[in-house]
Amino acid sequence: MSKAILTIDDGPTTLTPSMIDYLKSKNIMPILFFYGHQLESHFEEGLYALQQGAIIGNHSYSHPNFNDLSYEECISEIEKQEALLDRLFQTAGIERTYKLFRFPYGAKGGKNKALIQQYLHEHGYNRVDDSQIDVKWYIDNEFNTDIDSLWTFDFMEYQLNNSTDFTFDSILHRIHDPNPETGAPLLEREINHIVLIHDHENTDKILPNYFEILIDYVIEEGVEFVPPRISVMKQ
Template sequence: MLKKNIPAIFFCIGKNMAKYEDDLIYAINNGFIIGNHAFNHKHFSDLNLKDAYKEIRDTDKIIELLYLKAKIKRPIKVFRFPYLDKGAHLHSKDYRNNWMKYSNNEKKNKIQNYLKKLGYTRPLFENININWYNKSGLLKDVDVYCTFDQMEYFLGNEDAPYGLSGESAILARIEEDYPEEGRSLNFSKTSDIIMIHDHEKTTRLFFKLINAYLKKGIIFKLPRFKTFK
């Protein structure tokens, strides 16, 4: 991504970061942002508040140390929930069945307030003109959501939805034009927040996806954000 001049926020799982410390410091020194993706990558709807706070806090401490070792001031604190599960449901099954219909707003709000207390903030993503995103209430939250999920993590999964177990189907999502259903890369009136993962099983596909984005003419930019104090 550095060679192709693609900036990015890397949301990292805390328990994996020690293994890749040198790579993460290299990323920091080259302008990438390291974000918090919780320590164990568990559904927050399955965690009590104490454990949810610990997931956030333990990873936050690791990121602080990385920036200290990189000798660079941490520019912003950003958080993305594992599975995009904000902890607003009774359990993970409830989340999967009704992902935008919150059944535990009290817990959700407490987690959001805890993120704010630790200094987390949502960057300013400009020119996102997608109705479902702007009307969903996501703009009121601190965590970073997405408008386009590449879903490459379903590669090789026989139970994948929409037939997304194969490379061709995953790549085809880039060309689909259903902005109000989360496939908006062909909708010229909006910017997008693209979510793509770096799993060992999808490494080869990752490079294909990046090349497909560039071939399509997608321009990658970091959002605007206030400097973290």
């Protein structure tokens, strides 16, 4: 059975509270990477997730592709969202003991990559503990040393909303793919994953309850969701 940390990107939305309730019923602790536009418009839903014990990370303010931004624009995107997250924790009355960051689209800033990593390091960002992850693609790309958090399996279920060629069967195909182009096979035995799924209202309009359906499905197929650990930076 594979073990997976569950990460959920792009919230909060009106769906977030029901996702959180469902995960609590399954005893699954997620990491939610919120971005600013969503958090401003769905602050109460974000607050609920935090108060129910979810780990909350920074996914930028406006969800741009960082490869297309100047260094200063990248930092502004991170810091604007950081201020909103501070407000979220303050409102919840919960002390912030960690700072996590995930790039939108996993785009690490192109020519500014090293500078942004240095910024994250100097500003006390933490890593999701990925020391158990032994995926060749992940290690070959040095994602295991970057401070930001990537993933090793993406459901890509948001494509239901982008393309009529992409169907529920396409997601099942990805789940069962023994040889994916990126990441690692989800259902391979004894493999550790960071799994990515999204908090998108548009996907839920096309496939209602997609979140619960997909998580139920992979649990049935033998994926065990494990609680994330946050590690301090290796110096």
